[in-house]
Amino acid sequence: DIQMTQSPSSLSASVGDRVTITCQASQDISNYLNWYQQKPGKAPKLLIYDASNLETGVPSRFSGSGSGTDFTFTISSLQPEDIATYYCQQYDNLPHTFGQGTRLEIK
Amino acid sequence: QVQLQESGPGLVKPSQTLSLTCTVSGGSISSGGYYWSWIRQHPGKGLEWIGYIYYSGSTYYNPSLKSRVTISVDTSKNQFSLKLSSVTAADTAVYYCARVYGGNAADYWGQGTLVTVSS
Numbered sequence: 001d002i003q004m005t006q007s008p009s010s011l012s013a014s015v016g017d018r019v020t021i022t023c024q025a026s027q028d029i030s031n032y033l034n035w036y037q038q039k040p041g042k043a044p045k046l047l048i049y050d051a052s053n054l055e056t057g058v059p060s061r062f063s064g065s066g067s068g069t070d071f072t073f074t075i076s077s078l079q080p081e082d083i084a085t086y087y088c089q090q091y092d093n094l095p096h097t098f099g100q101g102t103r104l105e106i107k
Numbered sequence: 108q109v110q111l112q113e114s115g116p117g118l119v120k121p122s123q124t125l126s127l128t129c130t131v132s133g134g135s136i137s138s139g140g141y142y143w144s145w146i147r148q149h150p151g152k153g154l155e156w157i158g159y160i161y162y163s164g165s166t167y168y169n170p171s172l173k174s175r176v177t178i179s180v181d182t183s184k185n186q187f188s189l190k191l192s193s194v195t196a197a198d199t200a201v202y203y204c205a206r207v208y209g210g211n212a213a214d215y216w217g218q219g220t221l222v223t224v225s226s
Contacts, residue, residue, distance in 0.1 A: 001170075034212045036154075043203055043216035044154065055214065087154060091211045095169040098154040 006099035023088035032092035111217035125191040129204030147200040
């Protein structure tokens with residue numbers, strides 16, 4: 001299985017801050033990577049697909065980049081409603097695997 | 108708007124079979140291009156992909172669960188189902204059903220259902 005490693009595991013930031021989360025794959029996955037947001041008690045929500053494409057309806061402050069093994073997820077200006085856990089997921093190989101998650105809190 | 112809803116027992120005894128159904132509304136499960144998936148999340152933990160099925164019946168299962176998992180589809184009812192046999196406490200989790208576009212990104216999810224394995 002392809003291992004997905006996210007960092008940091010948790011982070012605290014202030015409203016308006018630029019926030020960056022990284023995801024590293026254990027092997028080359030091209031751009032076959034998604035990013036999801038999960039709020040407490042809710043199902044995950046797709047934010048970014050194919051590493052850098054914004055899902056319809058998702059605010060433009062969210063963005064993704066990268067290819068190969070190293071990927072970045074960015075919130076350009078943190079909003080209170082962005083408090084959640086964020087997961088990367090690869091779909092290059094089956095089984096599809098997720099990162100361990102990054103818990104984002106407001107400072 | 109596509110909606111998915113999981114249903115099934117919230118409590119299963121050890122060694123028994125966990126059975127869940129996902130009912131899809133707002134779209135046909137038989138429309139091509141989508142894979143219908145089960146994903147679970149252990150309490151306070153990350154996400155684990157269980158497997159998926161295409162409307163034709165083709166399946167793929169996570170090798171870590173393959174010996175115990177069966178996913179099936181009933182196009183007449185617009186439903187797909189999960190069976191996980193010989194459950195233990197380690198199978199206690201929130202189980203989500205999801206639509207996976209092109210077999211790649213899960214763009215619609217059910218709300219999730221907590222299944223507890225306990226005697």
